[in-house]
Amino acid sequence: MHASPRRPGGARLAALVLLVLPLAIYSFLYLMPIGSMVALSVDNGELGRSLIAFRDADPADADARAAALLADLQAMDAGTQGATARGLNQNLAGFRSLFLNTARKSGEIEPTMAGLVAFDPRWAEEQYWQVMDRNTAPFTLRHFGQATGLVLDDNGRLTAGGDDIYVQIMWRTLMIAVQVTLVTLLISYPLAYAVANARPRFAGFVLVAVLMSFWTSILVRTTAWVILLQTSGLVNAFLLWTGAIAEPLQLIFNRFGAIVSMTHVLLPFAIIPMMNVMRTIPKSQADASRSLGAGPIETFLRVYFPQTIRGVAVAAGTVFILALGFYITPSLTGGPRDQMVSFYIAAFVKESLNWGMASALSVLLLGAVLVIVAIYGAARWAMARPGGRA
Amino acid sequence: MSRAIFWGSVLLALAFLIVPLVLVLPLAFNEGSFLTYPMDGFSLKWFAEIFTHGQWTRAFWNSLRIAFGAMIAGVLIGGLAATGVMLTGRALQIVLTGLLVSPLVVPSIVVGVAFAYAFGRMGLSGSYWGLVLAHAILGAPLVFLSVMTSLRGLDPDLDLAAASLGASRSHRFWHVTLPLAAPGFLAGALFAFTTSFDEVVVALFLASPESTTLPVALFAGLRDRLQPTIVVVALLLSLISFALLWLMWWLQSLGRPQKH
Numbered sequence: 346m347h348a349s350p351r352r353p354g355g356a357r358l359a360a361l362v363l364l365v366l367p368l369a370i371y372s373f374l375y376l377m378p379i380g381s382m383v384a385l386s387v388d389n390g391e392l393g394r395s396l397i398a399f400r401d402a403d404p405a406d407a408d409a410r411a412a413a414l415l416a417d418l419q420a421m422d423a424g425t426q427g428a429t430a431r432g433l434n435q436n437l438a439g440f441r442s443l444f445l446n447t448a449r450k451s452g453e454i455e456p457t458m459a460g461l462v463a464f465d466p467r468w469a470e471e472q473y474w475q476v477m478d479r480n481t482a483p484f485t486l487r488h489f490g491q492a493t494g495l496v497l498d499d500n501g502r503l504t505a506g507g508d509d510i511y512v513q514i515m516w517r518t519l520m521i522a523v524q525v526t527l528v529t530l531l532i533s534y535p536l537a538y539a540v541a542n543a544r545p546r547f548a549g550f551v552l553v554a555v556l557m558s559f560w561t562s563i564l565v566r567t568t569a570w571v572i573l574l575q576t577s578g579l580v581n582a583f584l585l586w587t588g589a590i591a592e593p594l595q596l597i598f599n600r601f602g603a604i605v606s607m608t609h610v611l612l613p614f615a616i617i618p619m620m621n622v623m624r625t626i627p628k629s630q631a632d633a634s635r636s637l638g639a640g641p642i643e644t645f646l647r648v649y650f651p652q653t654i655r656g657v658a659v660a661a662g663t664v665f666i667l668a669l670g671f672y673i674t675p676s677l678t679g680g681p682r683d684q685m686v687s688f689y690i691a692a693f694v695k696e697s698l699n700w701g702m703a704s705a706l707s708v709l710l711l712g713a714v715l716v717i718v719a720i721y722g723a724a725r726w727a728m729a730r731p732g733g734r735a
Numbered sequence: 736m737s738r739a740i741f742w743g744s745v746l747l748a749l750a751f752l753i754v755p756l757v758l759v760l761p762l763a764f765n766e767g768s769f770l771t772y773p774m775d776g777f778s779l780k781w782f783a784e785i786f787t788h789g790q791w792t793r794a795f796w797n798s799l800r801i802a803f804g805a806m807i808a809g810v811l812i813g814g815l816a817a818t819g820v821m822l823t824g825r826a827l828q829i830v831l832t833g834l835l836v837s838p839l840v841v842p843s844i845v846v847g848v849a850f851a852y853a854f855g856r857m858g859l860s861g862s863y864w865g866l867v868l869a870h871a872i873l874g875a876p877l878v879f880l881s882v883m884t885s886l887r888g889l890d891p892d893l894d895l896a897a898a899s900l901g902a903s904r905s906h907r908f909w910h911v912t913l914p915l916a917a918p919g920f921l922a923g924a925l926f927a928f929t930t931s932f933d934e935v936v937v938a939l940f941l942a943s944p945e946s947t948t949l950p951v952a953l954f955a956g957l958r959d960r961l962q963p964t965i966v967v968v969a970l971l972l973s974l975i976s977f978a979l980l981w982l983m984w985w986l987q988s989l990g991r992p993q994k995h
Binding site for chain 2: 355370377533570669700704711718
């Protein structure tokens, strides 16, 4: 007798065998890197591991704290001293030199508070001790604090007293993503409509144009815009030739250039989902509406458009998510004041080697994307339920 | 009136979509070094410069080698995952699909930071295998989706028919299911290849100067100085994309039943 093709036990074994390799690779090369990035965003680095005696010293006894600090300094090797100093400096500018100078002479300084202050009067300032007190744990929220502008006050409560530069950047990222999404939807809708409703030859032509654009790499399309929009570029040359302008316009390295190029690059991602929804709408509906006396514009607004909202929503979500984390195009066509979170993440990794800040901003960006995906998932689930709108 | 709105908006949008590339790419043949019209004359000298410059040809071969490796690894991961997920129960299917597709949703800059840090610690960053594996993770979801689509479209009666003729489970899998799902694997392979070949952000974080890919070199060139060689590289990259798109089309037309 042959096994039935629907035998569940065999299927489960086969599934297990087939899934072992992909899931192992995903766990090891995808989930683990993301997990270690999340851990990195709260990791205190060497700083959290090097002030051991200081952590255990009686906080009320200033001399004991000074002695413990000097003992810790003597126990560290030069690399650990440097890494700890870097971590302290991220908390309080100027701490690096104080820490390293003290470390160099740690064997000679008298192990009391007075001895430290005699070596460098800055040790009398409370702020240096506070920073060290906050950083004896292996975990820190300082990267998130710096990213969100929230700081821990002396009572350990969160207050919005910090530098809000990254809050401004995140707000800017959000605004650019919203603007790009709106412009993209506006331009995509007629094209998707044409693919679904125009005469077959023209619809086919538009579809080919969309697919070719979709397959052309994002970088190539961005290159085209850089060349078109530069000061001596084609757009300026054309406008000068027509006499519409007397001086070349600044079209690139500003918000205009960033939004135009991002819109162009993201168009296919909006057209394709809209097109797929529009293709399912029967053409006979429009005829029915017209035969009942509605004009073409009323038919579009009251019969056609409401049915395409699902496609528009999917298009908007896709474009918004892609725009939010976009790096290549805005970094090449935006100016210094139009750079999005992604640009600063890349700069932290490539230039300042501040992995903690790069990870914290990445975690915030990832969180924003996951929230949007979750909202879409919930909306889809609610609509798919019996009783919900199909 | 409504026709005017339709044609006006469609033609404007179509122009916005097409004109940039149509206008810029021919400048690769410009004799002079200014990227504007009218062209100074037809010339292939910038092509010659690309092909004689070790920097661009090396980047091209790197890209090709990485894309092939990423395609094979991506098809293996995505294909195995899709065939395995098809055999699981409904709830597990939703969870696994979410996990396997998620690299498409996570912003590439975030994946780039995660890979750069983790691969750096594993000693993989800057190496050929680091880039292949990173790109395989980005390509696998596309293979997974396209194989899932073609497996879902299979007629279950074909499997039943083979079973009733006495074919074992593994025989049916290798000789009935897989050949029928071949178009899904091929389309997925093309997606994985293009994804890797065009990928910039992750490669920017992982590539060393020796393993630089063509898109990374183009990105650096765009930030540095605008030269006609950049347009030549952009043109060559688009031609490769169009060839792959055409290949995809051709494969799909093979998969469809022949009309008589």
